[in-house]
Amino acid sequence: MFRQRMGPIVAGVYLSAAAVAGVLAAVTGDLGPLWTVVLWHAPGENAFTEPSTAAVLAAAGLFAILALKTWMLRQVLALPPRAAPPGGTRVVWARRALYLAVAFHVAGRLPAALLPGDLAVVLALLLWSAQTVSFALVLSGRRMRMCVLAAALAASAATAATAFYGEIHPLLPPTFFYVLWVPVLGWQVLVLAGQRRDGRWSRPTLRAGLVAACLTLVSPYPGAGLEWVLGRSPELPAEGLVVFLVVWLARSAHELAGPGAVPDELGPPRRLPRPILLAVVLLPFLALVAPEAAPPPAAYGWQPEPPRTTNGQAAEREDHEDYVAEANARCRDPWPRIRARRQGTAAYFLFEGGGYGVYDPDDTSEGEDVFGAAIEDGFVAAGGGAAAVMTYGENEPMCLTVKALGSAPPLRLKGWEQVAEVGVVSRSGRLVLPSYADGGEEGAGARLPNLAVRGPGRYRLRVYARGTEETVEEHLVVVFPGRSVKKVVYR
Numbered sequence: 463m464f465r466q467r468m469g470p471i472v473a474g475v476y477l478s479a480a481a482v483a484g485v486l487a488a489v490t491g492d493l494g495p496l497w498t499v500v501l502w503h504a505p506g507e508n509a510f511t512e513p514s515t516a517a518v519l520a521a522a523g524l525f526a527i528l529a530l531k532t533w534m535l536r537q538v539l540a541l542p543p544r545a546a547p548p549g550g551t552r553v554v555w556a557r558r559a560l561y562l563a564v565a566f567h568v569a570g571r572l573p574a575a576l577l578p579g580d581l582a583v584v585l586a587l588l589l590w591s592a593q594t595v596s597f598a599l600v601l602s603g604r605r606m607r608m609c610v611l612a613a614a615l616a617a618s619a620a621t622a623a624t625a626f627y628g629e630i631h632p633l634l635p636p637t638f639f640y641v642l643w644v645p646v647l648g649w650q651v652l653v654l655a656g657q658r659r660d661g662r663w664s665r666p667t668l669r670a671g672l673v674a675a676c677l678t679l680v681s682p683y684p685g686a687g688l689e690w691v692l693g694r695s696p697e698l699p700a701e702g703l704v705v706f707l708v709v710w711l712a713r714s715a716h717e718l719a720g721p722g723a724v725p726d727e728l729g730p731p732r733r734l735p736r737p738i739l740l741a742v743v744l745l746p747f748l749a750l751v752a753p754e755a756a757p758p759p760a761a762y763g764w765q766p767e768p769p770r771t772t773n774g775q776a777a778e779r780e781d782h783e784d785y786v787a788e789a790n791a792r793c794r795d796p797w798p799r800i801r802a803r804r805q806g807t808a809a810y811f812l813f814e815g816g817g818y819g820v821y822d823p824d825d826t827s828e829g830e831d832v833f834g835a836a837i838e839d840g841f842v843a844a845g846g847g848a849a850a851v852m853t854y855g856e857n858e859p860m861c862l863t864v865k866a867l868g869s870a871p872p873l874r875l876k877g878w879e880q881v882a883e884v885g886v887v888s889r890s891g892r893l894v895l896p897s898y899a900d901g902g903e904e905g906a907g908a909r910l911p912n913l914a915v916r917g918p919g920r921y922r923l924r925v926y927a928r929g930t931e932e933t934v935e936e937h938l939v940v941v942f943p944g945r946s947v948k949k950v951v952y953r
Contacts, residue, residue, distance in 0.1 A: 469539035473532045480528050484521075493521060500524045500531070502569075530705040537670075538564055538712040542719035553718050556596040560715035563593035567708045591618040593711065594649055600718060601656040613652045616645035643678070650675040663717050671710035786811075786898060790907045793861035796926075796938050797874070802865035803915045808908035809859040810937070811898050816856035818904070820913065820923060820939060822847035824890035842925050844884035844949070847893075849923050853935060860935040862906060864895065866913040867942045870922065875953055878938075883924040885947035891917035893941060913941040920945050 476499075483495040501524070566589045594614035598607050620643060654671045657663040789809035810818060817833060825847035835843035836850035843850055853860060865871075875881055886893065893913040898905035914921060922944030929935030 468541065469536040472539055473535045476535060477528070477532055484525075487521065493524070496521065496524055500528045534568075534705045534709055537709045538568065540716065542716050552599040556599045557715045557718050559592040559596035560711050563589055563596075564708055564712045564715070567704055567711075587618070587622055590621050594618055597653045597656065597714075601653075602660045603656075606656045606659070610649070610652055610656055613645065613649040617649040620645040647675060647678050650678060657714070663714060667710060667713040667717060670706050670713060674706040674710050677706060786907045789859045792934070793863070793936075795863050796936060797863070797865070800865060800867070800871050802867045802940075804866040804911040804913065805864060806906075806908065806910040807861070807863040808906045808910060810862040810895075810906050811859045811904050812853055812856050813904040814856060816853035818851055818853070818862070818895060820849045820851070820886070820893055820895055820941075822886075822888045822890055822892055822914075823894055824892060825888075827889070841880050841927070841951075842882045842884055842923075842949075844886050844923065847887050847889060849884055849886050851925050851927075851937065851939075853937070854927070854929050855935050859907070860929070860937065862895075862910075862937045862939070864910050864913060864939045865941070866911065866915045867940065868915060870942050870944065871940060873952065874926070878926045878928050878953065880927040881924070881952040883922055883950045883952070885920060885944065885949075886923050887920050888914040888918055893921065895939075913939075915941075916943050919943060920947070922946065 479499050480496065483499040487493050487496040566586070591614070594617050595611065598611035598614055601607050601610055650671065654668060654675065657671070658668055786809070789811070793807050793809050795805070795807050812818070817836060819833070827846060830845040832843050832845045832848050832850040835845065836852050839852075841852055873881075891912075891914050895910050896905040897909045898907050899909065920943070921941050924940040924942075926938040926940075927936070
């Protein structure tokens, strides 16, 4: 009996915790606690620290995800009675693989993120492969099983290629990344066709799978091709989109236990389930939970006044600190959807000539003049343990965001004027940018993290830049491990 009640109990606890966090958010104006409870991970450094219209709209997106995940918990934990499922060993192993995949999607991503980069990627690929192959064990018809197995192998290969895309993408066009996910969608469609033909799975299960397949086309990672079609990615958070995939996998495993394994309350309705209707209504708000920020308009009063000369060094220092803090407050993460291992956003104060460097501060080896090469190139150049980036402006602050990841993120071009990638090496295990607080005439208004996430070794440095007369200049620097030293200009 407890197996049937576990879903409502866990969902109730989840809703209660979210209600408490929602009250705290309403009282304090900080969405941090609500974000953590709903999405099961802490918000970024710059996420919703002050009340604003954007924060209110983002709260609507969080409550939409809350509704979807509550429904997901009830579905996943509606466990069938203990009994030997019909179908023998194949069914047993298929159910185990599906339940393992569900557990990873629901609660395993956070522990996996704590593992070393390669180990976490390999673990995710193994679970994905087990998930795809499991259906080939149990679907009716030898020909259908062979077709699903072939599709599963193709989908697993495409997923692996995507995971290690950072090592090979300098040799391939950017659109190749989007093509890699066609086998994944093909596997989903083929399995759904096999389930419908098989007859053991109910209509709600097939509907959840169909919605999951449709959302594959618009999700920010496998469906990144929409950015090319729409001009910018809708940036719907994975926490909301993965719900239907998890429900499909869980219900598929439940119903393999035999007829009547799933309670009647989950049986086929005559109209669309309420969670699907709710998702359709509230999906536009999900984009506001983690939008890709546009550069801040100059009309926002961006340019802070330089510190005035006052009597006394203490007052002058306080004016200077206010000046730097005001500049930092104007900058926002332009890609909040991607949560890096290390990241930071700050105003970067430029000096005569503009430009900035990313370098290994402990590398004493002599290298080429990367700033001279960057000036000649007009944007970015690298050599040895340093890279230099030229800016549009000089003698004024701009916005700079840095992100260090364990593997290459998807390539994003829309909304950026220049995008290029170079290779650097860190011999000491550090890659840093200068800080304005160190006493120089240029640098970041806040200390930015060490970008060499794997210690000594070779890294790829991808630089994005944009800025016009109407908007503030903005740069995004993404660093990830990669052996290639070839320079690639995307835009």
